[in-house]
Amino acid sequence: MRGSDNYLAQHLLTVGSGLVMLVALGMVFLYAPREAVMGDVQRIFYFHVASAWVGFFGFFVTFLAGVGYLLSGQRRWDVLALSSVEVGVTFITMTVVTGSLWAKPAWGTYWTWEPRLTISAVQLLIYVAYLMLRGSVEGREQRARFSSVYGIVAFVTVPLSWFAIRWWRTIHPDILTGGDQMAIAPRMIHTLLVSIGAFTLLYAALLSLRMKLEWTSDELIRMRLKLERRSRG
Amino acid sequence: MSSTLFAAYAVFWGLTFAFVMSLWARQRRIQQELKRLSETFERNPPAND
Numbered sequence: 001m002r003g004s005d006n007y008l009a010q011h012l013l014t015v016g017s018g019l020v021m022l023v024a025l026g027m028v029f030l031y032a033p034r035e036a037v038m039g040d041v042q043r044i045f046y047f048h049v050a051s052a053w054v055g056f057f058g059f060f061v062t063f064l065a066g067v068g069y070l071l072s073g074q075r076r077w078d079v080l081a082l083s084s085v086e087v088g089v090t091f092i093t094m095t096v097v098t099g100s101l102w103a104k105p106a107w108g109t110y111w112t113w114e115p116r117l118t119i120s121a122v123q124l125l126i127y128v129a130y131l132m133l134r135g136s137v138e139g140r141e142q143r144a145r146f147s148s149v150y151g152i153v154a155f156v157t158v159p160l161s162w163f164a165i166r167w168w169r170t171i172h173p174d175i176l177t178g179g180d181q182m183a184i185a186p187r188m189i190h191t192l193l194v195s196i197g198a199f200t201l202l203y204a205a206l207l208s209l210r211m212k213l214e215w216t217s218d219e220l221i222r223m224r225l226k227l228e229r230r231s232r233g
Numbered sequence: 234m235s236s237t238l239f240a241a242y243a244v245f246w247g248l249t250f251a252f253v254m255s256l257w258a259r260q261r262r263i264q265q266e267l268k269r270l271s272e273t274f275e276r277n278p279p280a281n282d
């Protein structure tokens with residue numbers, strides 16, 4: 001793809017994700033009905049679930065990119081893995097913070113050490129550590145190999161978090177697969193699906209911007225090496 | 234609308250905005266550095282090239 005096509009595609013993706021996000025926001029406040037038990041606070045659920053989905057998806061992409069790097073050794077897989085972790089961490093932070101805000105009126109506390117919340121907190125720390133440890137490894141290839149293995153192993157937190165509310169006794173609601181306190185009306189499901197679509201597009205737009213940053217950074221490293229070689233004669 | 238709901242949506246937009254701004258700032262810094270190095274490179278052509 002030519003540079004101008006890339007630029008256009010990136011702009012279309014950014015504008016498109018913004019528009020779908022506005023539609024999702026409109027549906028959350030104007031289309032979805034008010035939940036009978038929790039009232040308006042339940043409207044947090046649409047973006048909370050959507051951001052969790054995108055966070056998990058981001059870590060899944062990192063898992064696949066890690067496998068891709070270990071098999072091929074190509075830099076693009078490492079760029080994809082790193083970029084996806086950064087975007088994923090942003091979305092999982094949103095999930096944890098908004099879940100905590102929702103918990104105060106629903107459970108009477110911002111935080112409780114129950115399985116789903118504990119795993120989410122640990123997961124967030126594991127992926128923040130990925131970003132911090134990555135910077136401490138010397139040598140590009142070694143760093144990429146280490147990050148790939150780490151990204152593959154860290155992915156275990158995603159199924160663990162998903163199944164936590166099914167395997168253990170927990171107070172976290174199971175909206176998607178279990179009959180729970182919240183009554184899900186068809187309009188709520190439509191709103192949730194559009195929100196998930198909007199967040200997935202936003203993930204793609206942010207991922208593409210983050211990858212662009214990494215490629216520009218590579219260009220800078222190449223230029224520095226070129227100058228260094230020249231100054232050495 | 235409750236203040237909790239407002240706070241939650243402010244977190245969504247705030248974090249997204251902060252992430253985009255951090256990408257923008259890093260991209261800008263790298264591009265400025267790249268431009269500076271390119272200018273240095275062009276100002277000092279190698280003797281044997």
